Amino acid sequence: MTFARRSGLPGVNTENPIALTVTGRVSRAVVADLCVELERALADPGGAAPAPGAAVDCDVGGVTRPDLTLVEAVARLALVARRSGRTLRLRRVPPELRSLLDLVGLADVVALEEGPEEPERRVPDPR
Template identity: 60%
Template sequence: MTLVVTGRITRARVPELCAELERLLALSGRSAAPAACDLAGVVRPDLSAVEAVARLSLTARRAGGGPLRLCAVPPELRTLLELVGLADVMDLPGFADGP
């Protein structure tokens, strides 16, 4: 089950995205496969996008979907996640913690 996020993420969109993820998880029956979030189409990520990723991760865990796997994370968003310290707690492909 993959939630595809495109466009600009504003604070106003965050509850909509969480509701969509909850809906997808309910439809999938919370299968053994972890929920995924495809972020390839996100443009001009800022702290609202970071908030969205954090809240989507919490939504997935609370709904029984396990950890949220992030896919195709734009470099700008990856940098923001690293700066705020979320890259090491998110399922972020290619992130190595420390030396």
């Protein structure tokens, strides 16, 4: 897990200075640690205060074997972000995690970054 402060161009309003990167396999032992680190980052964002309702970016593209433990981590991180008046936005969401979030109803709770358009699948004409 990595927290990074975003830096941008001078004079550009940075809406979201907090980013979280989750990589590898997420075990139940690290879920609480992820929440504590996010709470710390939200308590001291550094630089200008983010706008009310700003999102916390969470890059989950590097996770391996997404499972229900990762879904629990996402739910708890979303709760931590919501308690601070922000939302959790997932980036680079693997298809397996997207399916699990849909299954448990969390896809409507967290913001999922839209990926590139999938190529149109054509069904051959049965004639």
